[in-house]
């Protein structure tokens with residue numbers, strides 16, 4: 001950390017100026033555009049150009065909380081190295097890394113200003129016809145191709161060392177699996193949810209399942225997972241998709257990434273009931289159906305590509321055992337259900353919420369969406385082990401929704 005200092009916009013422009021990315025004497029402009037919980041993000045471009053480059057710099061603390069929450073700068077290394085691995089497995093589906101500076105904990109990367117954050121697109125009720133296939137493929141490739149099924153055993157263990165990410169994992173362990181289930185200081189929730197939240201804190205059956213899911217997160221080093229694959233970590237256009245922000249990457253359970261995505265599509269689903277005015281009822285229902293259909297299509301695309309890759313690329317000698325791939329995929333689906341449930345509950349009870357729900361200003365309307373999210377989340381956790389196919393997940397969401 002010796003030569004580390006957080007950049008300001010002027011310093012960010014000077015830094016990029018020295019890399020030879022822009023022609024000499026370019027007239028550059030820079031804006032800090034970070035809206036996440038953790039880092040600085042600078043957008044630098046020539047004055048008259050539409051796009052330029054991005055500098056993402058880690059702060060030595062969590063931006064959302066401040067200096068009282070110190071945080072490892074090594075997350076910048078994890079992020080740039082994970083982007084490079086993802087680029088090898090899914091060319092064109094992540095921003096290109098131009099430069100990584102370990103001292104300043106920053107990455108200079110491709111500017112995706114032509115894309116928007118998927119969460120924003122979902123909030124505007126936009127449909128993305130290619131999304132399910134694209135993200136299903138991203139998940140299948142990044143997960144299976146970094147697992148023991150495909151990698152040489154020594155390479156896999158070396159990758160586990162490379163992507164050891166204990167401090168970022170601890171954040172997830174606390175904020176996703178621990179704090180939302182007791183009266184923790186980090187929690188914050190809508191006061192209109194007091195009763196629901198207290199019921200959750202007293203629900204032993206739920207907490208038993210959460211304990212098992214946390215154990216899986218702690219111990220199941222199945223693949224290099226993104227680690228925070230919510231809809232704020234995906235940028236889209238009408239026909240393109242890029243996955244950003246893998247600073248939580250580590251060797252963990254595959255179902256955690258699939259579940260994170262399902263959870264965030266379901267949070268969008270739940271938020272619809274808080275946003276809807278009666279005149280919009282039809283649009284809300286259509287969009288909810290679109291979201292559930294998207295979850296089904298993501299899973300189908302994932303499963304199809306996962307099976308094809310397994311057939312072509314599995315090197316693990318036991319991979320051909322009869323029934324093994326079917327069982328492996330079923331376990332990913334069941335894990336995804338449980339993890340999706342945890343991810344929904346933490347976004348309503350815990351420290352970091354989602355804009356889909358937070359943008360509903362009226363607390364009573366917001367509580368409607370949040371209650372639905374809590375209802376679906378709890379069912380996904382409790383029934384996770386019994387899920388047999390993707391429609392069990394989407395039917396469960398519909399049922400909780402119609403039971404009101």
Ligand SMILES: Nc1ncnc2c1ncn2[C@@H]1O[C@H](COP(=O)(O)OP(=O)(O)O)[C@@H](O)[C@H]1O
Pocket residue numbers: 033034035036037038039040041054056095109110111112113117232233244245247
């Ligand atoms: N490569 C990029 N191109 C364009 N915008 C980006 C890029 N990376 C990040 N951003 C913008 O910066 C915001 C914060 O980035 P993110 O990586 O999510 O930061 P954090 O790790 O702090 O959550 C994103 O929501 C997006 O608007």
Ligand SMILES: CSC[C@H]1O[C@H](OP(=O)(O)O)[C@H](O)[C@@H]1O
Pocket residue numbers: 036037038062064171172175228232233245351352
């Ligand atoms: C104190 S970190 C809280 C939360 O923020 C991260 O998300 P992001 O930076 O993408 O907004 C991650 O989900 C952490 O759990």
